[in-house]
Amino acid sequence: MSDDIGNKLKLLLRSEKALLKLEMRRRGRQTVLAAIGIIAVFAALAALNLSAYLYLSTMMSAPPAALALAGANILLALLFFFIASKQQNGPEAEAITEIRDFALAQLGEDVDELKQNAAELKNGIRKVSNGVSGLFNREFMALGSLMPIVQLFMESRKKGK
Numbered sequence: 001m002s003d004d005i006g007n008k009l010k011l012l013l014r015s016e017k018a019l020l021k022l023e024m025r026r027r028g029r030q031t032v033l034a035a036i037g038i039i040a041v042f043a044a045l046a047a048l049n050l051s052a053y054l055y056l057s058t059m060m061s062a063p064p065a066a067l068a069l070a071g072a073n074i075l076l077a078l079l080f081f082f083i084a085s086k087q088q089n090g091p092e093a094e095a096i097t098e099i100r101d102f103a104l105a106q107l108g109e110d111v112d113e114l115k116q117n118a119a120e121l122k123n124g125i126r127k128v129s130n131g132v133s134g135l136f137n138r139e140f141m142a143l144g145s146l147m148p149i150v151q152l153f154m155e156s157r158k159k160g161k
């Protein structure tokens with residue numbers, strides 16, 4: 001039974017390790033995509049901002065042209081962050097999660113069985129203890145009831161001498 005629990009614990013640990021690796025891989029891809037998005041935004045914005053500002057400043061004054069460019073820059077950055085946040089684990093994560101959940105359920109059943117065995121052992125020990133205590137109590141009570149007889153015998157021997 002302990003080998004079975006050991007195997008289930010190994011399965012649980014391996015599935016947790018695999019899930020952690022998948023999560024780290026997903027987070028790594030998110031980080032790389034976000035960094036690429038930021039770099040692309042900065043490079044594009046540097047060139048775009050300069051040319052757009054120069055163009056807009058010919059049609060309107062400088063402050064509204066700068067505000068329009070800032071709004072466009074923010075929208076572009078938000079688009080890349082949104083794409084990066086939508087990265088998800090594939091079907092392998094679901095399979096590993098099912099394995100982990102199965103191992104947890106099996107371990108839970110084994111722990112319940114161990115608890116039940118421990119309770120049965122405790123009850124057995126309690127019964128044996130009560131039996132031994134009852135045996136000793138009866139013997140001592142029997143000796144206690146013999147004491148008056150022993151005293152009478154001793155007194156009669158003293159009188160006889």
